[in-house]
Amino acid sequence: MSHMDPNTVVIQMKDIVKKFGDFTANDHIQLTIHQGEVHAILGENGAGKSTLMNILYGMYPPTSGTIEVKGKEVHIDNPQKAIELGIGMVHQHFMLVQPFTVTENIVLGMEPMNGLSVNLKEAREKIRALSERYNLMVDPDAKIEDISVGMQQRVEILKVLYRGAEFLILDEPTASLTPQEIGELMEIITHLTADGKSVILITHKLKEIKMAADNCTVIRRGKYIDTVKVGDKSEDDLAGMMVGREVNFRVEKKAQTPTDTVLEVKDLHAKDYRGAEILKGLSLSVRRGEIVGLAGVDGNGQSELVAILTGLGKAVSGDVVLNGETVTNLPPGVLFEKGITNIPEDRQKHGLVMPFSVSENLILQNFAKAPFAKHGILQQKAIKDHAGKLIEDFDIRPAGCEQRPAGTLSGGNQQKVIIAREVTNDGDLLIAFNPTRGLDVGAIEFVHKYIVEQRNKMRAILLVSFELDEIMSLSDRIDVIFDGKIVGEVKGEGADEYVLGKMMAGGAA
Ligand SMILES: Nc1ncnc2c1ncn2[C@@H]1O[C@H](COP(=O)(O)OP(=O)(O)OP(=O)(O)O)[C@@H](O)[C@H]1O
Ligand SMILES: [Mg+2]
Structure with a gap:
């Protein structure tokens, strides 16, 4: 914190609109990033955070709106272009090759490469230097399969730094980290901003926003709500802005004898x-x-x-x-x-069949039973009614997503589908x-x-x-x-x- 230079705007996204078919995922969003700041983006599952960041990283074009980097309007057509502009992104799901070393993974996919062995040697030294400079403590020779999840994430950060990023997008970086690793990541972020880099941080954890961020932009259901100074707001304020109502953090529980x-x-x-x-x-x-x-x-x-x-x-x-x-x-x-029913840990792997519809995913283990099947025939109405009820109860968004492939929902909404299915198995x-x-x-x-x-x-x-x-x-x-x-x-x-x-x-x- 407080490495921010409030006078230097480095990235500005103006009036960003993104439509998928007739669904508007981003509806006139504004985002201003200063040099050396940690800028949090806060919004409910499906609010449009990842979409906005994917636009900034050149994964897809906005439907309308403009992006400026250091005061100049730019067209970021692909991630390579984003990297050239100094924008790097660490995705929530790492993209590392397990049997390869840290160095190999970082160099991999960078072109052109003439004489791999020579480059690897240089790369190794550069990686060691970067790791030291930002206190990442990554061993360039370690194999990915032998290092912890937290360490793998630092490799992803190193990869982005290696490519010369000045602006780092971290999309839910703490979701799979232990509390210790989260603390370490926060320190790393401090080192980055001290060096003048800007960090865009997506997280659902208000504690982390309070701990690490200077400013916070709130979006709700695709719409821009506000950008606030984190120091001026409590966790309750932020939660309220995000969901548009008061949130009850306390869990009410009456005494009961097992x-x-x-x-x-x-x-x-x-x-x-x-x-x-x-x-x-x-x-x-x-x-x-x-x-x-x-x-x-x-x-x-x-x-x-x-x-x-x-x-x-x-x-x-x-x-x-x-x-x-x-x-x-x-x-x-x-x-x-x-x-024995179970909300699985790895919801990407054991949870959903992505090409199947939300309705189908909601009855995966029960599709052959009444009321979903009678005499071996699927009962479409019962399946749809069941899905409709769970979508409403669990607030799975967008409403009415029964027939959509599960893979098109936002990360958090995919999780809600699994939770709805598992907890309702009695x-x-x-x-x-x-x-x-x-x-x-x-x-x-x-x-x-x-x-x-x-x-x-x-x-x-x-x-x-x-x-x-x-x-x-x-x-x-x-x-x-x-x-x-x-x-x-x-x-x-x-x-x-x-x-x-x-x-x-x-x-x-
Ligand atoms: N390729 C796509 N095709 C159709 N709809 C999409 C696509 N990508 C995203 N969406 C929709 O856009 C909305 C915003 O999704 P996005 O992934 O940006 O949400 P998010 O704020 O990152 O949520 P989460 O916290 O759950 O990760 C969601 O309703 C999602 O279903
Ligand atoms: Mg997301």
Whole structure:
């Protein structure tokens, strides 16, 4: 912060309109970026943020409106042109080649290249220098498959810097990072702006905007609302501007006594994909009518646990017991039939069939059953009615998107489709893995209410989340996972962030 030079406007987008068919994704949007500033763009899922940034990066032309870079009108026809103008973009989904090294990935796709080996050597030195200058701590020789998600993201940032970017667009850079990695990214952003670079930051997390941004432009349903100084506004103000109403951050939850044990995990052992032991005797239980939160830093065995509970991974030893019946290592379909429903972690991979319509995606596991099929024939009206209701309940946008291919929805709205489908499957156990990742505050409020409602209806809920705030505001009981085991348990009510944080880092309660 505060490296901003308010007198130097570097990028100006004026009256940007973007239509897809007769749908207007950007409706006269204004954006002014100063040198050395962090400028946040805030808007609900589907508001048009990524569209606006894709226009700036030359992915597609605006329907109307103009762009100026350093006072000169420009036509950014393709990303190459954007790069020449000093604009770089880090997309939410990384585009790195796993078996290649950092250097190879950064040089890859840059043309022309004569004599690859010579260039690689030079590139390696340049990458090392850049990494040092911005405190990225990236090893140019590391293979992508061996480095963490946070490190991969820094490689993407390096790639953009390597190409000479002065203006960096980061589209939801923190959505897949751990809290520690988020802190590190914020520091990197400070280094960038100190060097005179400007950063456009898209995030749904108001805390991050308060922490890192100078100014914030708010868009709502494709329309420009306002640009404000972040220092003048509270998180509540920003949320209100974004959704056009007051947002309730507090989750209302009445006391309730849980009953029978639905899930019991006993002394579970498992290996990760490299064959190293990752679950080292994990035990936990979830009863009807309670939310058990599993708190922990990414990589301590959460993914492997959920994979085993949903049939996608195998336990080496130990038991999974569901309603008194041992179900260890049964296939996914069987576990689903027995009542385990799941909001999957990787919603791009396990969630949606992109070319299928939203209606079809909403009945993926149930399409062969009544009321969606009768005597083997799909009941179109029932399918459409079901979709219509969920689209309304979950505020999936744009309204009336039943027949659209799921792949054309915005990232957050795709997530809402999966969540709507999974939480309305009424199995005894609901596993929610980072259920609000990538969702806007309005949608988070809705999903949180929904999870509490399911608990009130006496379902058993296992909430696995890297967001400590989410764990603390929803859970009745919190189990802390560290190094493949539960290292402690606290009551949800009155749980202390500091104590939990210490346990998550391997310290005692
Ligand atoms: N190629 C496309 N064809 C048709 N509609 C599109 C296309 N790209 C985006 N849209 C629509 O434009 C709207 C804005 O999408 P965009 O991806 O810009 O939203 P966003 O603000 O980035 O949302 P999120 O926070 O969920 O990522 C959405 O309703 C989306 O369905
Ligand atoms: Mg987006």
